[in-house]
Amino acid sequence: MTRRALVTTLLVVVVVALFAIPLLVDGGVSEYGxxxxxxxxxxxxxxxxxxxxxxxxxxGEVESGLFALQAALGAGVLGYVLGRLRGRRGxxxxxxxxxxxxx
Amino acid sequence: MHIAEGFLPxxxxxxxxxxxxxxxxxxxxxxxxxxxxxxxxTLLLGAAGAFTFVLSAIKLPSVTGSSSxxxxxxxGAILFRxxxxxxxxxxxxxxxxxxxxxxxxxxxxxxxxxFAVVGPWAGYGAYRLTRAAGAGLLPAVFTGVxxxxxxxxVTTSLQLAxxxxxxxxxxxxxxxxxxxxxxxxxxxxxxxxGLLGVLLFRVLTVNARPELERLGVLQPxxxxxxxxxxx
Numbered sequence: 001m002t003r004r005a006l007v008t009t010l011l012v013v014v015v016v017a018l019f020a021i022p023l024l025v026d027g028g029v030s031e032y033g034x035x036x037x038x039x040x041x042x043x044x045x046x047x048x049x050x051x052x053x054x055x056x057x058x059x060g061e062v063e064s065g066l067f068a069l070q071a072a073l074g075a076g077v078l079g080y081v082l083g084r085l086r087g088r089r090g091x092x093x094x095x096x097x098x099x100x101x102x103x
Numbered sequence: 104m105h106i107a108e109g110f111l112p113x114x115x116x117x118x119x120x121x122x123x124x125x126x127x128x129x130x131x132x133x134x135x136x137x138x139x140x141x142x143x144x145t146l147l148l149g150a151a152g153a154f155t156f157v158l159s160a161i162k163l164p165s166v167t168g169s170s171s172x173x174x175x176x177x178x179g180a181i182l183f184r185x186x187x188x189x190x191x192x193x194x195x196x197x198x199x200x201x202x203x204x205x206x207x208x209x210x211x212x213x214x215x216x217x218f219a220v221v222g223p224w225a226g227y228g229a230y231r232l233t234r235a236a237g238a239g240l241l242p243a244v245f246t247g248v249x250x251x252x253x254x255x256x257v258t259t260s261l262q263l264a265x266x267x268x269x270x271x272x273x274x275x276x277x278x279x280x281x282x283x284x285x286x287x288x289x290x291x292x293x294x295x296x297g298l299l300g301v302l303l304f305r306v307l308t309v310n311a312r313p314e315l316e317r318l319g320v321l322q323p324x325x326x327x328x329x330x331x332x333x334x
Contacts, residue, residue, distance in 0.1 A: 011302050018295045022166045030168025035288050036205070038169060039281065040107045043267060050109030057204035066203050067160050074157025081150040085310040 104174070104217055104259040104285065105199065108207025115266045120212025123193075126220045130189030137183060144183075147307075147314050151179030152191045154303065158296065159195055159218075165288040173296040174255050177248030178303055180223035181230050182318055192219025217258035226251025240308065240321065241301050248300030252293040256285040 001009070040050075058066055111119070138145055158175030165171060179188045193215045199205040206214045230247030234240070260281035269276035307315060315321040 008302065008305065011298055011305075015295050015298050015302075018291055018298075019163050022291070023164050026164075026168060030164075032164045032168065032170040034162060035169050035171045035284050036105045036107065038284050039263060040110055042284075043110060046267075048110070048267070050107065051113065052109035052207065052209045054108045054200070054204035054207060056201060058202070063203060070160035070198065070203070071157045074153045074155075074160065077149055077153035078157060081146050081153065082306055082310065084146060085307075089310050 104171075104214065104255050105196075105206035106210040106213055106259060106262065108200070108204070109209055110207075111210050111213055111262070111266050113209075115262070116209045116212065118212075119210075119216050119262065123189075123212045123216040123220060126186070126189040127193050127215060130186045130191075130193070130219070133184070133186035134190050137187060141317070144314060144318070147182060147311060147318075148179075148187070150303075150307075151182055151187070152194070154178050155188070155192060155195055156198075158299070159199070163292055163295070165291050167288045169284075169288050171256075171285070171288050171292055173292050173299075174218055174222055174252045175296065176218065176223045176255070177226040177230075177251035177296070178244070178300050180227040180251060181244060181247050181300075182315075182320060185220070185223035185227045188223035189215070189219045192223065195219075213262050214259075217255045217262065221258040222251040222255035225254030241304060244300050244304045245297040249293040249297030252296045253286065253289055256289045257282065260285050 044050075134148070137148060155175035158173040160172070162170045162172045174192075176188045176192050179191060193211070196206055196211055196214050196218060200207050200211055200214075226247040226249075229250040230243045233243035233246045238246075260278060263281045264274055264277035267277055268274045269280065272279075308321065312321065316323045
């Protein structure tokens with residue numbers, strides 16, 4: 001494995017571990033409620049009533065689908081751009097690609 | 104960091120909207136200018152927008168037993184300067200307010216100020232300071248991206264504390280309370296986001312070197328080689 005690939009792999013492992021380890025250590029005790037919702041619940045408990053409602057509020061499963069759609073759009077565009085940039089480099093200087101990847 | 108629809112008193116909602124509006128308008132002009140003068144930058148601009156789109160959609164668990172989401176505004180601020188992110192970030196917030204009932208129209212100004220103005224500026228400032236101190240590109244990217252995330256949540260806490268000061272401890276007590284909810288949960292997320300930013304820039308330094316040189320992120324070098332620092 002090249003040094004570059006090793007560093008990339010390590011970075012990915014650290015990012016995954018950063019979120020996986022708290023979950024494993026917790027062992028299903030916490031509910032992992034959103035911080036945004038925690039604040040609104042607290043304010044409502046203190047007697048605050050929101051004065052305006054969302055114009056459109058999707059129900060549970062639809063909401064998670066729309067969140068997935070947002071992530072998919074972002075990941076799709078990001079992947080397209082990075083793919084095009086890499087392809088461009090390969091098209092202009094095929095040797096350069098092979099050289100950097102080997103390093 | 105999304106203050107929910109209707110959860111800011113009308114005066115605060117209006118005030119934050121007026122505060123954020125000039126930044127967003129200036130950001131819109133900055134985006135148009137960037138695309139017109141540097142059409143080849145459009146691809147990277149798309150990547151910057153896509154990065155914040157995907158990251159702000161993902162709720163991640165934290166050590167505190169709650170979950171929150173990263174912001175993804177740092178890389179765009181570093182590449183294109185913060186004004187561009189004022190527009191792109193607000194587009195993300197508008198998408199979430201209209202389709203996901205996450206955030207809201209009355210709180211769009213306050214949320215945009217935290218997410219699309221303060222976050223990108225804090226991240227960009229931290230990036231520039233780190234580089235000025237002699238650090239390489241990647242350590243500076245990590246610092247900038249992580250701080251853009253954290254600063255957004257600190258701003259949200261401050262906005263809530265201003266609107267809802269504690270009856271006995273006042274503004275400071277309320278700020279401590281909201282920071283307790285947001286900031287602590289956010290620390291591991293900000294670190295993770297900083298590392299993702301490093302991963303992104305590692306790819307860009309190899310594949311988008313001409314753009315990074317033109318944007319002033321990298322110095323033109325005779326040898327297209329390593330970028331130093333954490334690499």
